[in-house]
Amino acid sequence: xxxxxxxxxxxxxxxxxxxxxxxxxxxxxxxxxxxxxxxxxxxxxxxxxxxxxxxxxxxxxxxxxxxxxxxxxxxxxxxxxxxxxxxxxxxxxxxxxxxxxxxxxxxxxxxxxxxxxxxxxxxxxxxxxxxxxxxxxxxxxxxxxxxxxxxxxxxxxxxxxxxxxxxxxxxxxxxxxxxxxxxxxxxxxxxxxxxxxxxxxxxxxxxxxxxxxxxxxxxxxxxxxxxxxxxxxxxxxxxxxxxxxxxxxxxxxxxxxxxxxxxxxxxxxxxxxxxxxxxxxxxxxxxxxxxxxxxxxxxxxxxxxxxxxxxxxxxxxxxx
Amino acid sequence: xxxxxxxxxxxxxxxxxxxxxxxxxxxxxxxxxxxxxxxxxxxxxxxxxxxxxxxxxxxxxxxxxxxxxxxxxxxxxxxxxxxxxxxxxxxxxxxxxxxxxxxxxxxxxxxxxxxxxxxxxxxxxxxxxxxxxxxxxxxxxxxxxxxxxxxxxxxxxxxxxxxxxxxxxxxxxxxxxxxxxxxxxxxxxxxxxxxxxxxxxxxxxxxxxxxxxxxxxxxxxxxxxxxxxxxxxxxxxxxxxxxxxxxxxxxxxxxxxxxxxxxxxxxxxxxxxxxxxxxxxxxxxxxxxxxxxxxxxxxxxxxxxxxxxxxxxxxxxxxxxxxxxxxxxxxxxxxxxxxxxxxx
Numbered sequence: 124x125x126x127x128x129x130x131x132x133x134x135x136x137x138x139x140x141x142x143x144x145x146x147x148x149x150x151x152x153x154x155x156x157x158x159x160x161x162x163x164x165x166x167x168x169x170x171x172x173x174x175x176x177x178x179x180x181x182x183x184x185x186x187x188x189x190x191x192x193x194x195x196x197x198x199x200x201x202x203x204x205x206x207x208x209x210x211x212x213x214x215x216x217x218x219x220x221x222x223x224x225x226x227x228x229x230x231x232x233x234x235x236x237x238x239x240x241x242x243x244x245x246x247x248x249x250x251x252x253x254x255x256x257x258x259x260x261x262x263x264x265x266x267x268x269x270x271x272x273x274x275x276x277x278x279x280x281x282x283x284x285x286x287x288x289x290x291x292x293x294x295x296x297x298x299x300x301x302x303x304x305x306x307x308x309x310x311x312x313x314x315x316x317x318x319x320x321x322x323x324x325x326x327x328x329x330x331x332x333x334x335x336x337x338x339x340x341x342x343x344x345x346x347x348x349x350x351x352x353x354x355x356x357x358x359x360x361x362x363x364x365x366x367x368x369x370x371x372x373x374x375x376x377x378x379x380x381x382x383x384x385x386x387x388x389x390x391x392x393x394x395x396x397x398x399x400x401x402x403x404x405x406x407x408x409x410x411x412x413x414x415x416x417x418x419x420x421x422x423x424x425x426x427x428x429x430x431x432x433x434x435x436x437x438x439x440x441x442x443x
Numbered sequence: 444x445x446x447x448x449x450x451x452x453x454x455x456x457x458x459x460x461x462x463x464x465x466x467x468x469x470x471x472x473x474x475x476x477x478x479x480x481x482x483x484x485x486x487x488x489x490x491x492x493x494x495x496x497x498x499x500x501x502x503x504x505x506x507x508x509x510x511x512x513x514x515x516x517x518x519x520x521x522x523x524x525x526x527x528x529x530x531x532x533x534x535x536x537x538x539x540x541x542x543x544x545x546x547x548x549x550x551x552x553x554x555x556x557x558x559x560x561x562x563x564x565x566x567x568x569x570x571x572x573x574x575x576x577x578x579x580x581x582x583x584x585x586x587x588x589x590x591x592x593x594x595x596x597x598x599x600x601x602x603x604x605x606x607x608x609x610x611x612x613x614x615x616x617x618x619x620x621x622x623x624x625x626x627x628x629x630x631x632x633x634x635x636x637x638x639x640x641x642x643x644x645x646x647x648x649x650x651x652x653x654x655x656x657x658x659x660x661x662x663x664x665x666x667x668x669x670x671x672x673x674x675x676x677x678x679x680x681x682x683x684x685x686x687x688x689x690x691x692x693x694x695x696x697x698x699x700x701x702x703x704x705x706x707x708x709x710x711x712x713x714x715x716x717x718x719x720x721x722x723x724x725x726x727x728x729x730x731x732x733x734x735x736x737x738x739x740x741x742x743x744x745x746x747x748x749x750x751x752x753x754x755x756x757x758x759x760x761x762x763x764x765x766x767x768x769x770x771x772x773x774x775x776x777x778x779x780x781x782x783x784x785x786x787x
Contacts, residue, residue, distance in 0.1 A: 264728060265729060265730065265731050266730065266731055266750045266751060299693065299695070299746060299748060301691070319737055319759065322761075323743070324761075330478075330487070330490075330556050331487070331490035331491045348686045348760075395721065398721070399714075399722070401721055402723035402724060402725060402735070403724065
């Protein structure tokens with residue numbers, strides 16, 4: 124592997140892609156779930172399923188139809204073969220026998236699912252070039268969600284009958300209620316949502332004070348409500364760390380002061396008011412931080428390589 | 444008659460007499476929604492960087508002096524407290540426009556403690572329709588003002604002897620794709636009349652009139668405007684996101700732009716709103732826009748979903764009716780023919 128100096132624009136591209144992937148995942152998976160449920164088909168988002176040989180997987184989407192279908196959302200804007208291959212490699216983990224847990228052992232269901240990779244339609248043509256690509260559905264996300272079988276077909280006749288030749292899945296209004304799924308949201312996205320929450324918790328009748336205070340627990344309460352009900356209660360435990368990270372990030376921007384030991388946040392009203400797009404600003408800040416980290420890693424590796432270069436004369440005395 | 448009613452009647456008499464004389468100094472009236480009590484005005488004004496003093500002269504009537512931030516210009520008048528809304532009356536001392544401008548700038552600085560009310564073009568015309576139906580009345584239109592977000596106001600003159608026609612005004616509004624900002628007219632009934640300019644943002648200018656001109660204006664226009672503005676306020680109230688039994692409930696407002704919106708229209712929407720709000724473009728597809736909007740005034744927050752056939756406004760867990768009303772009005776500015784389709 125060649126060592127390259129981290130490029131700022133590629134770091135930015137990566138973070139923007141991650142952000143798009145997250146927004147797509149909420150809208151596509153949420154709407155798909157609502158649509159299939161309206162057809163009487165059981166399905167789950169991010170349901171934990173045990174592997175028969177031990178351990179577990181959390182597929183993005185599990186459809187319980189004639190067969191079991193595990194659908195994983197693999198968002199990519201890249202044509203790079205290694206990126207595409209790594210996504211296919213991830214899918215191989217579903218090629219095993221799973222067990223749907225139940226409190227009664229006789230009710231446990233063992234199954235070997237069909238695996239579907241769900242990608243933006245644009246990416247399907249790149250995946251097509253790669254051998255051993257799993258069954259792939261391509262989607263277009265606009266006013267509605269249009270899904271088509273891009274590479275091979277599922278055998279589940281009930282699901283297959285929905286494609287004629289594409290499946291038009293209306294964007295579910297319900298999805299607009301929720302801003303997060305279990306998958307880790309990109310930091311700028313979480314920070315942006317948290318910043319909005321902070322303002323909604325501003326005290327009434329103190330409109331012109333330069334700053335206002337919000338209690339940490341109050342933010343956590345609202346933050347938890349932004350997760351949809353299909354997420355299990357245990358997920359809430361994770362939110363604390365996500366929220367802290369977001370607040371620390373906002374603290375670095377200077378928009379707030381996060382007083383961690385006192386469990387409170389001070390919002391500085393005048394900060395950030397001339398920024399046209401808060402999210403894009405937070406992305407840029409995050410890109411700079413990420414870039415600096417990668418540069419440090421790069422420099423560290425270069426230093427290590429210099430030391431390890433064989434035959435390099437470190438001092439004159441080495442010859443004797 | 445109570446002391447309060449006497450004070451209000453006395454004020455009406457004074458204003459009737461003053462504006463039916465030959466003087467040419469107009470009276471500016473603003474219909475506003477307060478989030479503070481009248482007694483708090485001086486303190487809140489200080490915090491907002493402007494000035495104000497009040498003096499109680501009746502239970503609901505106050506003398507008011509306001510000081511703008513710019514040049515520290517003063518304006519004087521009265522405040523009538525109707526509990527849910529106030530009418531602020533500003534008398535002109537110097538040139539006809541100064542007092543109105545001082546008050547407008549003062550109100551701008553006082554947002555969100557005091558919020559301007561808004562009514563839509565068709566509601567403005569509804570007030571005109573009501574006036575035209577009054578027996579023995581004559582409605583003389585002098586002109587009207589159209590506005591679009593990207594161009595200056597345009598004043599349209601109305602031929603002197605031509606009767607008021609809603610249809611004709613609506614044709615021009617549709618053709619030019621603009622909002623009806625204001626109407627200037629003379630209303631005559633029997634021996635009395637008044638010359639008034641009425642704005643969609645709850646600003647009235649009473650130029651002059653005959654006997655009882657202020658009382659008639661108050662009875663026929665200001666009360667009607669108040670009713671419409673209050674209905675709008677009620678319509679936009681209690682729209683916040685709520686969590687009931689662990690499930691989120693949202694109250695979305697769906698706007699129909701009448702014509703199909705393109706990606707460029709949605710881009711204009713996000714640009715237009717970013718000048719008045721803190722916005723975040725979460726997704727900008729074709730044609731699909733997901734925008735987070737924050738009103739830094741009072742902390743109200745909304746999500747906007749823009750599609751080719753509709754714009755959905757989804758209030759977040761804090762959404763004051765004043766802020767929501769202002770946001771919808773901002774969308775109207777960009778797409779003047781937009782109508783509220785439904786509430787879900």
